Amino acid sequence: MSSYVPGLEGIVAAQTAISMVDGANGRLVYRGYVIADLAEEMSFEEVAYLLWYGQLPNRAQLERLTTELAASRSLTPAATIALDALPKDTDPMDVLRSVVSVQGVEHKLEKPTIPLAIHATGSFPTILATFHRRQLGLEPVKPRADLGHAANYLYMLNGKESSPELVHALNTYLVLLADHGMNASTFVARVIASTDSDLASCLVGAIGALKGPAHGGAPSAVMDQLEKIGTAENADRWMRAARKEKVRFMGFGHRIYRTYDPRAKILKELCARLNPKFYELASKVEETALQILHEEHPERPQATNVEFYSAGVLQAIGLPKEYFPPTFAVSRASGWTAHVLEQSGNNRLIRPQSEYVGPEPRKPVPLSERG
């Protein structure tokens, strides 16, 4: 038995061919391709195909996948009823967790398959868009099969088509976030899959993990902090004062990258183009944060993480900040399902050990004599 490593840091929990986080060189690799080579060129559908099938699709394969995803955009009657029963002020992550659970109900246990992965991934934007419109007191908009995954998500949210620029930005975000090694939510999905459970159970568990502020819950925290800082001129003063009170800078710090996160780099450029107002403040805040962090810990690497500029990109696209984490889920659904398929293809129950730190065995006292 090996000794306890908190957070399982450095402990290998799986072999995977889906993605690799090469922290030392600042590379994220999907199935052999470096993210920078995919981000601005590929549609989300192409990347999902790559993650599921292991190679980029040719035109016919891509067309088939696009059709299948588009055909998976409707909610089941049960999912619609369950969604309508939730109060309008429910956290969209809770909505997603609950409705993905209903959408995936079955009569008999089914083994995870690519068609089921496509089916689940196709439904995430519809769940969120339907709920968002309900919050605004608007009728849901029917999905459009002629639009891509990103374009259709925006169409269903807003009831009208978005500009190619915004569609491209959302698509890039979805490509960049689609997978990232053995992160906590992906690992949960694999743990659940290891019991031979169904795909919906894996996804519901993964959504629950992504909800945590230490994982996907961070982009909205970035917005909150930037709102507090207010202006670029105020950044240095606010941040130094905050630091004295041990306030964490949101959007900084990553356990893996030793150089600049390659996704953050791409999102930063996108943010500068799309959201100059945000960028003006955010880039100043970033500069200040890195300066202060460097003063405190000169040995640590540059630490801007993907959440930081995601916030500006998603804001430019028009998403309310409560929809940042579930939009992360829209993207990561492709990675989660790919990992579930990989796990169930070569499965062994994930059942680690624990180290008992309680008292030595003793006898219970009868109820009447306790107190």
Added chain:
Amino acid sequence: MNRASVHLHVVPEFSPGLEGVVAAQTAVSEVDGANGRLIYRGGYLIEDLAPSVTYEEVAYLLWHGDLPDSTQLETLHKHMASARSLNNSARGALMSTDPATDLMDVLRTVTSAQGSAKTMVKPSLDQAIALTAVFPTIVAAAHRRRLGYDVVEPRDDLSHSANLLWMMEGKEPGVERVHWLDSYLMLLADHGLNASTFAARVIASTGSDLTSAVVGAVGALKGPAHGGATLAARSMLDKIGSASNAEKWLRESHARHERFAGFGHRVYRTYDPRAKILREMARTAAPELHRTAARTEELALAILHEAHPERPNATNVDFWASVVLTGAGIPKEMFTCMFATSRVVGWTAHVLESLADLRIIRPASVWIGPEPGKKPAAIAKR
């Protein structure tokens, strides 16, 4: 260690299934496989608790770290009894599903809806109590819908187990059946770092809420390799049918290289202490099924010993749990849900424990894909 070296240069040891890897420190329970002991929080052996301690007392023990006195127990009773009703979101989710839906899917969905909230709340003992209290309401309602009956509302004057049978059947159960069900529920309440408990701890490690952790755990327990084993054991006993048919059936099944349901465990090297307690209880709870099961066990162990003399005695808890649950009047389609109804206490206790030193659980992986850096071909050239 530098993470990149893990990926690219040194190939670190990989233990499939994390077998033997310590993933948490815990005082909630300890599976001492070598000595065949299960220890619940506070240091109590399961066989010392089983004869006299109720499910509610065990819940208190796992949450608080020691057994309650009578005032504390009374307070917990009241608290749980007041938390048995479904809210509107949960009712909506329950009624949305086709009555024939898998009961674990209903449990996963309705629990998620019941725990949906406007803002993220840190896991708390109150939420642990509320989740534990509402599980019987969800599974009993799903069961009655499946049969086409109206849902029976919970009663606050009954114990956890008695109320569960009441909501399933619409009439008050006898004390013996309540005792059998209650014993089952307290015996299964926790069991070290099994897959569902581990899933709950990983989810909680991100700072997520208790409902998310529990819903993930329900999903993991649904898997046939985890919570499905009790049903599999009962289905095997149904196929065997009688003690006199056991030898023929088992020999034929073994010749076909089938696995016997209810045998084998990764941890115990001696007889599972919970199986021992349930085996004794099964004598009175389900005498006829006990005879078939006892004969089946005897033969199965003999056949397994012939095939693998080096392996230990391997009857697991699921085997005898299936007999006791049958005696308690639980239909077999509900077995996995009963497991969840019990284990929710352990899941929540583990999550609450983990809050004291929360650190995101993010293991490493080994890259077995193609050499990184190949350039994507244009679509027309693929």
